[in-house]
Amino acid sequence: MERQLEHIINNKETEALAKFAKALAHPTRIAILKHLEHQTCCFTGDLVDVFPLAQSTISQHLKELKKAGLIQGEFKPPKIKYCIHQENWKIAKTIFQQFFA
Amino acid sequence: MERQLEHIINNKETEALAKFAKALAHPTRIAILKHLEHQTCCFTGDLVDVFPLAQSTISQHLKELKKAGLIQGEFKPPKIKYCIHQENWKIAKTIFQQFFA
DNA sequence: CATGCCTATCGTAATTTTACGATTAGAAAT
DNA sequence: ATTTCTAATCGTAAAATTACGATAGGCATG
Structure with a gap:
C-alpha cells in the first residue's frame, strides 16, 4: 500500500x-x-501599465511563473524582456492533455 | 485601459x-x-485507506474539488459515492485546451 | 430506541500566498 | 562620478491553504 501510494x-x-x-x-x-x-x-x-497592481506585485507573479518554468526573462538593458518558455510550455500542454485525455 | 483590464x-x-x-x-x-x-x-x-492523510483532510480536499465542480457526491447510505463530474470535466478540458492551443 | 458506521464540520496551528510601499541593485547616459 | 531608468528584493500585514484531532450528524441495523 505504501508502494501504491508512492x-x-x-x-x-x-x-x-x-x-x-x-x-x-x-x-x-x-x-x-x-x-x-x-x-x-x-x-x-x-504589464505594470496594463494591470492595476503595484510593480512589486507584478514582479512577484513573474517570479512565480519563472519558478514554474512557464516564462523566461532576457536582460535587455535597462529592461527585461519576458517571453513564454516554449519548451516547457509544450511540456505543460502535453501533461494537461494527458491528464484530461 | 480600465476596459482593457476588464x-x-x-x-x-x-x-x-x-x-x-x-x-x-x-x-x-x-x-x-x-x-x-x-x-x-x-x-x-x-481514499482514506489509500492516502496517508487524516480523514478530515481527505474530506477537505474533496470539498475543494466539489467547489470547483470537478467531482460530485451521491449519498448511498451510509457512504457517499464520489465521481468525476463529467460535464464540468469536459468544460475544464476544453478551457485548458483552448489556453494551450 | 439505542448503537454503530461513515463522513462532514469545527477549532486550531503552521505555513504559504498575495498585496503593498520602500529600498536596493545594475547598467547606460550625461 | 553622478544621475536616471527599470525591475528585483526586502519588510510587513492580511488572508488563504493545509493538516490534524475531536466532535457532531445522518442513517441503517440490532
Missing part, C-alpha cells in the same frame, strides 16, 4: 501537473501569460 | 481557468482525481 502521489507527472496548475491558479498570472502569447514578448513595465 | 483579467474564461487550476494545484487532489478516473467512482473511506 505510485499514486509521488510520481513525477503528478508533481509536475500540480506545479504547473499552481502557477496557473491565479487570474493575474493567467492574464500575464495570455498577454505574452499575444505580444510574443514584453517588459515588466508594460 | 477584458483581460475579469473575463469568464480566465476566471474559470484559474478556478480549475487552483483545484489541481495540489498533488493529493490530482491523485484523487486520477483514482476516480480509474475506479469510475469511489467512497471517501476508500
Whole structure:
C-alpha cells in the first residue's frame, strides 16, 4: 500500500501537473501569460501599465511563473524582456492533455 | 485601459481557468482525481485507506474539488459515492485546451 | 430506541500566498 | 562620478491553504 501510494502521489507527472496548475491558479498570472502569447514578448513595465497592481506585485507573479518554468526573462538593458518558455510550455500542454485525455 | 483590464483579467474564461487550476494545484487532489478516473467512482473511506492523510483532510480536499465542480457526491447510505463530474470535466478540458492551443 | 458506521464540520496551528510601499541593485547616459 | 531608468528584493500585514484531532450528524441495523 505504501508502494501504491508512492505510485499514486509521488510520481513525477503528478508533481509536475500540480506545479504547473499552481502557477496557473491565479487570474493575474493567467492574464500575464495570455498577454505574452499575444505580444510574443514584453517588459515588466508594460504589464505594470496594463494591470492595476503595484510593480512589486507584478514582479512577484513573474517570479512565480519563472519558478514554474512557464516564462523566461532576457536582460535587455535597462529592461527585461519576458517571453513564454516554449519548451516547457509544450511540456505543460502535453501533461494537461494527458491528464484530461 | 480600465476596459482593457476588464477584458483581460475579469473575463469568464480566465476566471474559470484559474478556478480549475487552483483545484489541481495540489498533488493529493490530482491523485484523487486520477483514482476516480480509474475506479469510475469511489467512497471517501476508500481514499482514506489509500492516502496517508487524516480523514478530515481527505474530506477537505474533496470539498475543494466539489467547489470547483470537478467531482460530485451521491449519498448511498451510509457512504457517499464520489465521481468525476463529467460535464464540468469536459468544460475544464476544453478551457485548458483552448489556453494551450 | 439505542448503537454503530461513515463522513462532514469545527477549532486550531503552521505555513504559504498575495498585496503593498520602500529600498536596493545594475547598467547606460550625461 | 553622478544621475536616471527599470525591475528585483526586502519588510510587513492580511488572508488563504493545509493538516490534524475531536466532535457532531445522518442513517441503517440490532
